[in-house]
Amino acid sequence: MGKQTDKSDLPGYKFDFDHPLGGLRLDDPNCEEPNGSVASVENNSTSRHANVSESMLLLPSRKTMTPVPLEAVRSETRPRAAVVVAHPDDETLWCGGYILAHPEFLWRVVTLCRALDPDRAPKFRQVLQQLGAEGEMADMDDGPDQVPLPIVQVEETIVRVLSGGSYRLILTHGPMGEYTRHRRHEECCQSVVELWRSGVIDTGRLWMFAYEDGGRAYLPRVRDDADRRDMLTDDIWLEKRRLITDFYGYGHDSWEAQSTPREEGFWCFDSVQAAVKRTAFWEQQS
Numbered sequence: 119m120g121k122q123t124d125k126s127d128l129p130g131y132k133f134d135f136d137h138p139l140g141g142l143r144l145d146d147p148n149c150e151e152p153n154g155s156v157a158s159v160e161n162n163s164t165s166r167h168a169n170v171s172e173s174m175l176l177l178p179s180r181k182t183m184t185p186v187p188l189e190a191v192r193s194e195t196r197p198r199a200a201v202v203v204a205h206p207d208d209e210t211l212w213c214g215g216y217i218l219a220h221p222e223f224l225w226r227v228v229t230l231c232r233a234l235d236p237d238r239a240p241k242f243r244q245v246l247q248q249l250g251a252e253g254e255m256a257d258m259d260d261g262p263d264q265v266p267l268p269i270v271q272v273e274e275t276i277v278r279v280l281s282g283g284s285y286r287l288i289l290t291h292g293p294m295g296e297y298t299r300h301r302r303h304e305e306c307c308q309s310v311v312e313l314w315r316s317g318v319i320d321t322g323r324l325w326m327f328a329y330e331d332g333g334r335a336y337l338p339r340v341r342d343d344a345d346r347r348d349m350l351t352d353d354i355w356l357e358k359r360r361l362i363t364d365f366y367g368y369g370h371d372s373w374e375a376q377s378t379p380r381e382e383g384f385w386c387f388d389s390v391q392a393a394v395k396r397t398a399f400w401e402q403q404s
């Protein structure tokens with residue numbers, strides 16, 4: 119599924135040995151770990167809390183080598199991170215590996231659609247439990263016609279489901295979505311950027327999913343111009359796939375199961391100006 123190409127010898131790439139996913143990444147300061155630590159928790163396990171169980175985690179204070187009790191990690195002192203997506207399953211498809219590999223965050227996952235879907239809504243709640251995340255769903259139109267939604271309405275919905283707070287990191291869709299094509303993904307990205315620009319959303323960093331499918335020529339994969347790319351470990355990859363097949367119930371031959379990327383990619387922004395600038399550039403290109 120994911121690209122297996124070794125790019126470690128290409129200019130601008132380096133291998134990050136400290137990264138919990140053992141990921142390749144670009145030499146981009148925006149892609150440094152946003153959890154405040156030099157390196158992340160050494161935890162490649164598949165179940166977030168059960169396997170964080172080595173009784174102690176080394177959080178930002180690791181610079182002074184002071185262990186932080188697990189109870190403290192579980193408390194509100196954890197840095198907050200949010201995932202803002204159009205649909206239940208987008209969080210798993212596009213960044214499930216990153217969520218699983220970073221239990222040091224207090225994750226909040228919100229969706230624009232499907233709150234009243236009797237099938238997907240309960241599955242989403244089960245997946246949140248597996249991810250150790252809290253979350254909320256809205257029920258914006260998700261009909262097959264993909265009628266454009268007023269952006270102000272999308273923004274108001276995002277503000278409501280995020281329910282305030284400031285975040286260290288927010289993950290959301292790319293400006294052109296991840297495949298050809300779902301308008302809700304694009305509207306979600308546009309709205310998050312606008313909310314950040316206008317100061318309604320408070321986040322230190324914004325990462326956008328960076329995938330493309332060549333206009334349906336192939337399954338979604340990390341874009342060549344992604345700022346960051348993480349090849350998932352076997353454990354994380356299997357758990358991510360399990361959420362898609364066993365919890366969301368997609369058959370192994372389904373588009374979703376086949377598409378579930380083993381490599382995850384992001385565009386990384388630590389300033390709203392950079393996000394607006396690149397989003398405007400992509401809009402011109404499209």
Ligand SMILES: [Zn+2]
Nearest residue numbers: 204205208300
């Ligand atoms: Zn979606």
